Amino acid sequence: MSTPIQLHPDNSRYFLYQGKPLVLITATEHYGAVINRNFDYIAYLDDAAEKKQTLSRCFLLFRELQVFDPSVHEKPINPHSPCKPLPGEYVAPFLRTGPGYATDGYPKFDLEQWNPEFFERLHGFLTAAQERDVIIELTLFSSAYHDAVWGLNPLNSQNNINGVGAIPWQNYISRRNAALFERQMAYVRKVVQEVNQYDNIYFEVCNEPFTTRAGLMPQTDFATQHEVDAWQQAIRDTIRAEEADLPKKHLIFQTPVENWRTDTALEYILGEASVDAVNLHDYQQLTYKNTLLAPLSRFMQRDLRLERIQHLWTTVHETGTPFVFDEDNAATSSLDEQAWTVHRKRAWATVCSGGHYNMIDFSIQVGGQEAGTPASQATIRNWMKHLSAFIHGVDFVRMMPLPDFVSVMPTATIAIALADPGQAYVIYVADKREVDDGTLGQPCQGRLAFTLPAGTYSARLYSPVDGHYVAQPLRLAAGETAIDLEPFTHDIVIHIEART
Numbered sequence: 449m450s451t452p453i454q455l456h457p458d459n460s461r462y463f464l465y466q467g468k469p470l471v472l473i474t475a476t477e478h479y480g481a482v483i484n485r486n487f488d489y490i491a492y493l494d495d496a497a498e499k500k501q502t503l504s505r506c507f508l509l510f511r512e513l514q515v516f517d518p519s520v521h522e523k524p525i526n527p528h529s530p531c532k533p534l535p536g537e538y539v540a541p542f543l544r545t546g547p548g549y550a551t552d553g554y555p556k557f558d559l560e561q562w563n564p565e566f567f568e569r570l571h572g573f574l575t576a577a578q579e580r581d582v583i584i585e586l587t588l589f590s591s592a593y594h595d596a597v598w599g600l601n602p603l604n605s606q607n608n609i610n611g612v613g614a615i616p617w618q619n620y621i622s623r624r625n626a627a628l629f630e631r632q633m634a635y636v637r638k639v640v641q642e643v644n645q646y647d648n649i650y651f652e653v654c655n656e657p658f659t660t661r662a663g664l665m666p667q668t669d670f671a672t673q674h675e676v677d678a679w680q681q682a683i684r685d686t687i688r689a690e691e692a693d694l695p696k697k698h699l700i701f702q703t704p705v706e707n708w709r710t711d712t713a714l715e716y717i718l719g720e721a722s723v724d725a726v727n728l729h730d731y732q733q734l735t736y737k738n739t740l741l742a743p744l745s746r747f748m749q750r751d752l753r754l755e756r757i758q759h760l761w762t763t764v765h766e767t768g769t770p771f772v773f774d775e776d777n778a779a780t781s782s783l784d785e786q787a788w789t790v791h792r793k794r795a796w797a798t799v800c801s802g803g804h805y806n807m808i809d810f811s812i813q814v815g816g817q818e819a820g821t822p823a824s825q826a827t828i829r830n831w832m833k834h835l836s837a838f839i840h841g842v843d844f845v846r847m848m849p850l851p852d853f854v855s856v857m858p859t860a861t862i863a864i865a866l867a868d869p870g871q872a873y874v875i876y877v878a879d880k881r882e883v884d885d886g887t888l889g890q891p892c893q894g895r896l897a898f899t900l901p902a903g904t905y906s907a908r909l910y911s912p913v914d915g916h917y918v919a920q921p922l923r924l925a926a927g928e929t930a931i932d933l934e935p936f937t938h939d940i941v942i943h944i945e946a947r948t
Contacts, residue, residue, distance in 0.1 A: 658706030
């Protein structure tokens with residue numbers, strides 16, 4: 449029997465799939481491949497495979513607000529996306545039967561009847577992804593964020609005939625309502641049973657479980673951080689119990705619970721045996737061993753903040769746990785070359801710090817645009833292909849981040865090193881100036897100095913933009929040595945290998 453994706457036995461910060469080491473790297477569609485009937489997931493997966501994307505994130509229930517609703521004074525922040533299906537094109541795990549109509553104008557859901565179309569699409573998507581060696585993160589739940597989004601959920605009492613879910617959205621991801629919790633667990637068990645046959649999947653408990661605002665609004669009685677964490681643990685326990693009698697066992701990823709932008713210590717999640725990997729989003733406020741891991745960006749403000757990325761993954765390296773930058777929204781809404789350059793640099797910084805990377809590519813849409821646009825194909829999608837091809841071409845399992853390896857670097861740059869000391873080094877050198885710096889875009893150049901152990905070495909320069917090595921190899925001796933970098937714009941990679 450084949451084996452699902454698992455932690456790599458020689459370096460548990462990475463993964464093993466079909467006998468090969470794996471880094472999770474993607475510019476994924478916005479998570480609606482299954483729930484959006486109009487989304488052509490074959491076209492999307494064909495392109496993802498060609499671009500060497502090793503991951504796609506998939507929401508199984510959550511549906512985002514599509515259009516501005518003046519009655520509730522809420523409006524969508526993200527661009528239109530596959531996660532915002534038209535009301536009649538939303539495919540849920542539950543069957544629409546009525547009587548009566550949900551808030552979107554279509555028949556209410558019967559939570560006791562599974563929807564055959566949903567599971568047909570789910571199996572079709574997972575089969576096609578497995579054939580193309582694309583790993584799928586199955587996200588079971590998500591925060592509801594606010595009343596307008598909660599108003600779309602089948603588990604909201606306004607939308608089902610079972611009278612389940614008459615609660616404020618802030619209590620949705622907790623155990624406060626017994627009837628709702630029972631329905632949630634039935635849904636989890638059903639999904640776990642349906643997908644057990646696949647090797648290319650893992651489970652994420654809940655997307656962004658940190659928006660209840662409990663404690664910040666003392667006059668209210670909302671679920672606390674502790675309650676949300678206990679709810680997530682119950683879901684993990686249900687997955688483990690359901691798989692106990694099934695042939696295959698799958699990894700479980702979890703995002704740290706956060707009480708609305710307050711500092712959250714990572715230690716609690718690292719002590720959970722049923723948490724195999726940790727997912728992070730860009731604007732979380734976290735600490736580890738009383739050290740602040742500052743937010744990696746503001747939401748869609750084009751922040752680069754490469755030093756924060758390097759610091760976070762270098763700090764958590766000692767845990768031996770995979771840390772996945774599971775959603776980077778630093779600049780995703782902009783769909784222009786400057787924004788995509790921000791994400792190329794943040795992706796390389798994450799991977800060269802020992803992490804895994806996902807950004808949402810909002811150029812991917814339904815209706816024939818499932819492979820993006822000519823502009824995104826020429827830029828971010830090809831750039832992510834180059835990153836994946838490069839990192840999977842080196843022995844990253846033997847490598848570790850070395851934050852102090854480079855002693856001298858060109859002005860306005862950061863040098864991020866991933867290394868197997870004495871054998872191989874990948875140094876990502878990037879212009880660290882933010883987009884509001886008027887000098888950004890001016891070429892960088894200068895001396896890159898570091899110290900090598902005994903031996904002789906060969907160094908080559910690699911272009912993250914063009915996806916190939918540039919210039920002739922350089923010979924380097926042991927001890928203090930340096931490379932004089934010719935002018936480059938934004939970023940360059942130095943790949944050093946020991947000569948035999």
